[in-house]
Amino acid sequence: MKNILLIAASFPYLLNTSCSKEKSINNNYTSGALPVAAFMISEPQSITGKQVSFTDISTDADDDIVTQLWDFADGTPIEQSKNSAHTFSKAGSYLVSLTVKDKTGNTATASKRILIKNTAQPDYGNLIGIKEKIALLYPKAMICAHRTDHENFPENSLGGIQAAIENQVNIVEIDTRLSLDNELVIMHDATTARTTTGNHTIAQKTLNELKQLKLLFNGTPTNYEIPTLKECLIAAKGKVYVDIDASWDNTLNYYNRIYNEVAALNMVNMVFFYTETPAVAKGLLDLDSDVIVLLGAGNDTDWNNANNMNPKAKLWHLAEKTLNANYTSNPFTSGIRFFANAYVNSSIAPPLSGKDLIVDNLINNKVSIIQTDVPIHIKNYLQAGNLWLR
Template structure:
């Protein structure tokens, strides 16, 4: 009888342990020979702080969303495993003033819920499931900003989008998680004076990146150099739907004045048609154009493709 009881206990224990699958998996287990993360966080920070480096930094838009739900913890982990330098994620606030990682103001597109994020509490959001790229529910759930920062801590740089208005709340979490050196906050259509007023002395401990829209800000060049003269940002995000602005030929000057140049290879309105999906068939005409212009940070929807290209050219470790 005792032997039978012992056998049942062992069987029950094994059964339970098999059912408890980890929520985050390492995608490198089967792909170590193709792409791997060779950079330490110190290497990434050194590159970020070197405006004239010829090594091009890769930023993955909403994480590796082709292989995991966008803005999920798994999408961030995939980027770490791929060797991406920085992951871009989006921040929203819940009804009970908690910061979560989700792009849209509404839940409908990316989750099994409906309505505005700001009308739900964190506990209620945690009952939802994230959808994959085909719109099907997965086992992944909406992460908090704290969870996202902790999984990235010491492994990858983080760009927080849609976070400017929540900066004070976000800064507390950034400090508590010990990730101040890893986080880049960006803002658009803000003067230097706006940024200095909004961030105050926190500008000394966080990385702020202005977004410069060459189509909408006709005095873009003077805005750029006003920033460089007064707060010396480590990078500028440059947005353009046409490739006619003289600023596109002055990236060397921007870098020599102390700031890296970030562009988005996502879709046409951000890059005049030099986009990832066209790079699938002709990498040199798209990614090569950025290289020739002197860009040294690229945000992409195809991180594995861009990494492979840059590594083939000796432009990424």
């Protein structure tokens, strides 16, 4: 012990130097520092078939990043490379992710969204683009068949879509759900009990299992199966516009999934998306300026939210509270068009002849898309008054 004290006392600079060196090492020691993932995209919006460059600009205080993994979210394999050039084969919105790893195994991930548009022009068939069609609205109006034309066919069925087409109904409304295996199917309810031969929760059954059920019409089984969103879009393409209601899951991620299904079929300008959530509406409009959003504006809160959006949704879904000139005059003047219900889930039957005061009230309050369970009746009524926009 004395020797130790003697050394320390006789050579104090040795101890101080050692401590100083250790302190210096601690101040500059960075081994095990976490990487920070980041990358650049040459074109945040591009087109199918065109190569897009992705450049890694990740950092690590140790400068020891050893692995970069790229996930392009389009079904292609994960790619390992410092930088990448990727070609998307389908239109859609893709959340591209870069995961980096350093020598000690620390990882970090960064994600950015890229929009891929179709190079080919849409095949509108008998239609024009929905934006162009909306510009023609009022005083003439269009008809939307609620849950497809289910006066003579099961609701949300391919038969209901075909009936709407044959009867020259302008728009069919459909409701989307996700199956257990993440397939987009068409069903209003969370379960199949009311509309099919089975009683199952949609989210707990695979698409194949759901396809074993038959849709009901007035309680009687039919030959129609639960359709997928893709099947409905293909049936409607170039023949009837589609209003997609996904409001049971008002998240932008869910709507983005639906958008990709629509974009892959080059139908973005043949559909519109209904939501009650301004953040989802804004997210869709920010994603793709060609998107048409139908935004709920049926009460004061929703109306104010719709009115304060920038950019504004072009279609507002009104209800009884907002269905008057106090709410419609200014938005209408600025180019907003209105959507409202007539005879939807209603115990009131439309008149067999003479004036239809419910429809007249909608037209008088500048509604130019009428959603209904009796589309043929309202189409014929408007047509007789030269108020139907074919």
